[in-house]
Amino acid sequence: MMSQERGAILRRRTKDDLPDETVLDILARLPVKSLLRFRCVCKPWYSSIANPNFLSTHVPNHNHQCGYVIHIPRNIPQPSSSIPGSSRSSGQVCTLACDRTYETIFDFRFPFTHQSGFPHFVGSCNGILCFSYNTAAWSNVFYLWNPSIRKFKRLPDNQLPIMTFGIGCDSQNNDFKVVGIPQAFAKTKPPPEVGVYSLSSDSWKRVELGIELRPTVCYYTVNNSTALPFVCGHLHWILKIVEDVGGHARLSADMLLSFDVNSEKLKQLPLPDVEGSCFMKFVTSLKGKLALIEYKSDAQPYSTPCSIWEMREYGVIDSWNKLYVLSIENLLDFIGFTNYGLLLVQKGSWLVSTNSKLEWKYKYLLIDLETLHEKELSTQVNYHLEVATYMESLALLDGRNVVSY
């Protein structure tokens, strides 16, 4: 990789000039805004910065000590019409915040809109945010967006059925992929297929599911609370499988699927021995590892018992480790884990407002699972949030149909 650039970075090779590797080392530490500007320094710099291999070595020098998160609103239609940003996607923003303190840094305005109004957050990977809109024809329109370099791309249309999608990156080929599996499957329909979009080929294709489902399986559903976790090069889903077990009896069980973004193969991963099928489950990522959260809603009034597991060694059968067991009061929804391992949740409760009316208020709390200390965020939002790790990257710098704004 480097040998292709040797001699191409600096045109004068005197003993006083820095060697190529060193110049690339320096460039790799620059923030994207500087890199975009320095493309104009000279042709060799232009081609080095555009090189996909450089993209993967780029680690900007963070001047701040915190990582960044981006808050993305998921709008819920409100009965009253004057909630800001509730129904106009052109007014929608993502908020960039410091991961440790959640202080807002600034807002990114969505550079794209769609007549259906609400973008659904699919996931984030290496600086790219992926959103989809449900169109009237029951299919999805996708956008990939890199806010740090102000570029986005609408993906080509696909004829896929309704699916649960996630985004991951194939680091071996410097490629990003958007992958979906059918949200529901019934025995009588044709065998389910996985839909895969690859940025490098800018096209969708269908891939066999490749998972053997027993003939007694009637149907499955997929339901994930948060964006699908991309861990160790794999995307993950949990299926709830319902089987006929004789007579009119049916049994439901959970299956964890993992999709290798590089080889495009799907396989089943073991789940830990769990509380029981009446517990809801979903997977997410916790400090780079695959995590499982299981919880029982409606167990007691306003209190949700839950367990959090972590897969210590990826793919290893016995490495599921139960980390925490706790009960969360007034829980509405799980949002996800921060880089430091705090759990962000949404709670809701009725509060008496200043004019003595009962109002429903959302609040967002960070729970420290070691101490069970809860910290309320001061985010002034009254709708559901998604949270994703934000990073600067040069992804989408060049490519077909990429739009600058």
Added chain:
Amino acid sequence: MKFCAVKQYFDDENNNNITSGASTTMIPLPNVESHPLAILITYCKKHLKIKANNADNKKETEKEMEQYEQELLKKVMPQELTELILAANYLNFKEALDFFCRAVASAIQNKSIEFVRKFFGLESDFELGEEEKLREEFAWSFEGVDED
């Protein structure tokens, strides 16, 4: 021995069975000026000292090193950084090389293209109009740049 090039010299000497009193050996370093060498030696000694003081505490070591590095940067002109990098590179002194690369990145990140060209001794080789087009494409990245 942090100066890997120098260590290599000693290793080679041992291999050749030349007896040498380490304290009196003169090692030729034709590619390093005395000024950057002095800075590198000080940096190296300081690094080893801090490491020894905080034997088990990696975080303390990092913190103290950072403070020392900030102080050092105040005394070094940006133009001297190139010499320091070349010296550290020649001596194969990885930690210093890493630090000075970070320092250069920090020094140039908000500078104009003209400044960067001068710093690295580069010239524009774009065709007429090409550079303008590129500037337009990411016009926003030129906002807020330091004045030369």
